[in-house]
Amino acid sequence: MPSLANKKIAVTGAGGFLGRAVVRVLVAEGATVTALLRSGHDADAMRALGAIPVQAPLVAGPALQAAMRDHDVLVHLAYDVRADAAANLAAFDAVYGAAQGAGVGHFVHASSVVVYDDWPSDTVLTEESSIGRVPAHGYRAAKIEMARRLMEGPLPATVLEPTIIWGPGSEIWTEGPMHQLRHGGMVLPKPCGRAPLLFVDDAARAFALAAALEEPGHDRFLVTGPETPSWEALFQGYAAIVGGTLLREPLQTLRDALPPASNGPSKPGMAARVSQALRAILGRKRFKSLMSAASRLRPPGGPARPDRFRLTLFATSPVIDIARAKSRLRFAPRIGLAPGLDQIRKQSSQ
Numbered sequence: 101m102p103s104l105a106n107k108k109i110a111v112t113g114a115g116g117f118l119g120r121a122v123v124r125v126l127v128a129e130g131a132t133v134t135a136l137l138r139s140g141h142d143a144d145a146m147r148a149l150g151a152i153p154v155q156a157p158l159v160a161g162p163a164l165q166a167a168m169r170d171h172d173v174l175v176h177l178a179y180d181v182r183a184d185a186a187a188n189l190a191a192f193d194a195v196y197g198a199a200q201g202a203g204v205g206h207f208v209h210a211s212s213v214v215v216y217d218d219w220p221s222d223t224v225l226t227e228e229s230s231i232g233r234v235p236a237h238g239y240r241a242a243k244i245e246m247a248r249r250l251m252e253g254p255l256p257a258t259v260l261e262p263t264i265i266w267g268p269g270s271e272i273w274t275e276g277p278m279h280q281l282r283h284g285g286m287v288l289p290k291p292c293g294r295a296p297l298l299f300v301d302d303a304a305r306a307f308a309l310a311a312a313l314e315e316p317g318h319d320r321f322l323v324t325g326p327e328t329p330s331w332e333a334l335f336q337g338y339a340a341i342v343g344g345t346l347l348r349e350p351l352q353t354l355r356d357a358l359p360p361a362s363n364g365p366s367k368p369g370m371a372a373r374v375s376q377a378l379r380a381i382l383g384r385k386r387f388k389s390l391m392s393a394a395s396r397l398r399p400p401g402g403p404a405r406p407d408r409f410r411l412t413l414f415a416t417s418p419v420i421d422i423a424r425a426k427s428r429l430r431f432a433p434r435i436g437l438a439p440g441l442d443q444i445r446k447q448s449s450q
Contacts, residue, residue: 101129101305101308101309101312101430102309102312102313102314103129103130103312104126104129104130104131104308104311104312105129105130105131106130106132107130107131107132107172107173107311107312108131108132108134108170108171108172108173109126109131109132109133109134109171109172109173109174109175109311110133110134110136110167110168110171110173110174110175110204111123111126111133111134111135111136111151111174111175111177112136112158112174112175112176112177112178112195113176113177113178113179113210114133114135114136114137114142114146114151114153114177115135115137115141115142115145115146116177116178117265117269117270117271117300118177118210118265118300118303118304118307119135119177119178120145120149120269121267121300121301121303121304122175122177122303122304122307122308123135123146123149123150123151124149124304125301125304125305125307125308126175126308126311127149127150127151129308129312131311132152133150133151133152134151134152134153134154134167134168134171135149135151135152135153135154136154136156136158136164136167136168136178137153137154137155137156138155138156138157138158138178139155140153140155143155154167158178158191158194158195159191159194160193160194160197160198161194164194164195164198165197165198165201165202166202167198168198168199168202168204169202169203170202170203171202171204172204172205172206173204173205173206173207173208173311174195174199174204174206174207174208175208175210175307175310175311176192176195176207176208176209176210177210177307178191178195179210179239179242181239184237185237185238185239185241185242188242189242189245189246192242192246192249193249196249196250196253196255199255200254200255204255205255205256206255206256206257206258206311206313206316207250207255207256207257207258208257208258208260208307208310208311209246209247209250209257209258209259209260210260210262210307211243211246211247211259211260211261211320212239212240212243212261212262213225213261213262213263213296213322213324213418213420214239214240214243215231215240215243215244215247215261216229216230216231217229217230217231217232217233218230219418220412220413220416220418221416221418222293222416222417222418223418223419224419224420224421225322225418225419225420225421226322226421226423226424227261227320227321227322227424231244247259247320250318251318251320256316256317256318257316257318257319258310258313258316258319258320258321259319259320259321260306260307260310260320260321260323261320261321261322261323262298262303262306262322262323262324263296263297263298263322263323263324263325263418263420264295264296264297264298265298265299265300265303266297266298266299266300266334266440267299267300267301267440267443267444268300268443268444268447268448269300270300273297274338274444277335277338278338278341278342278344278448280344280403280404281335281338281339281342281343281344281345281346282342282343282344283344284344284345284402284403284404285344285345285346285347285402285403285404286335286344286345286346286347286403286404287347287348287349287354287403287404287405287406288331288332288335288346288347288348288349288406288414289348289349289350289351289354289406289411289414289415290348290349290350290351291351291415292330292331292332292348292414292415293330293331293413293414293415293416293417294328294329294330294331294417294418295328295329295330295331295334296324296325296328296418296420297324297325297327297328297329297334297437297440298323298324298325298433299325299433299435299436299439299440299443301434301435301443302323302325302326302433302434302435303323305431306321306323306425306429306431309429309430309431310429313428313429319424319428321422321424321425321428321429321431322420322421322422322424322425323422323425323431323433324420324422324433325433325435325436326433326434326435326436327436327437328417328418328419329436329437331414332346332348333437334437337437337441338441338444340441341441341444341445341448342448345403347403349405351411351415354405354406354411355411357405358407358408358411361408
């Protein structure tokens, strides 16, 4: 990796699942890292990782700009999944404006493979694949618009488009499925597709490589892991760690049981808003601890069946071409299914 020594790098979303891993790699590579935090809850954790915590809510104003002043690179990872697209776009605009005002030289941004029209499907995706069908709202719409503004904006910008980031601490793709397996089991479609997984350590390294780019321009890079195991192999690996039952049902049976699709704007529900408020009050670590304790008190339920998006994902086998990231970033993913599960097993036993 090109040297990050003597580089000052600010990171939004530093307290999150991916953010902590990115901070850890940047510090290990010699960068001076400022962790931009919405609240003070993660300050001690950032200091323990070797970063400098700064409380800087992502709203336009002098405080955010001051927090970025004298930094060479901004790594923007923050996205509040409990807020709607408009709120996240407003936060993005505040961050981008502050970066410009502070004289940041390079904006590294976390997007997602979901921006592509053919995701998820049994097709080959490259950075030239179509992004023409832009929805009116939602996470995908927000990520597409953020990348558009970056590619057309004045700051040198590098946009990373990771696939499914998994590993210890991933609530969506690791902790959540393991919890479901413990409490009632999970159902997968038959036939089942393949999972384009990107272990969190590889994802963090990709962001560090992007931050280290010399003479950055306006680039987008798909990034994924070294292999695409079956979804069944992933969840069987989780079941071997925590126990639980993995069931299979015909794909069409699961499709027929889905509720009608909604085309309206997706707004955070009451549970999401309560979760957001409690996290702000308690901090992420205490909130997760309380939720884990509460889940242990609930009796086991029935097996969890995939929703519409996950059912489509579990039934397909996308092929992700990362030739551009390998060439320009020198990105070489290292962690496949077996070593990733080993890390999760070790952490679960601690």
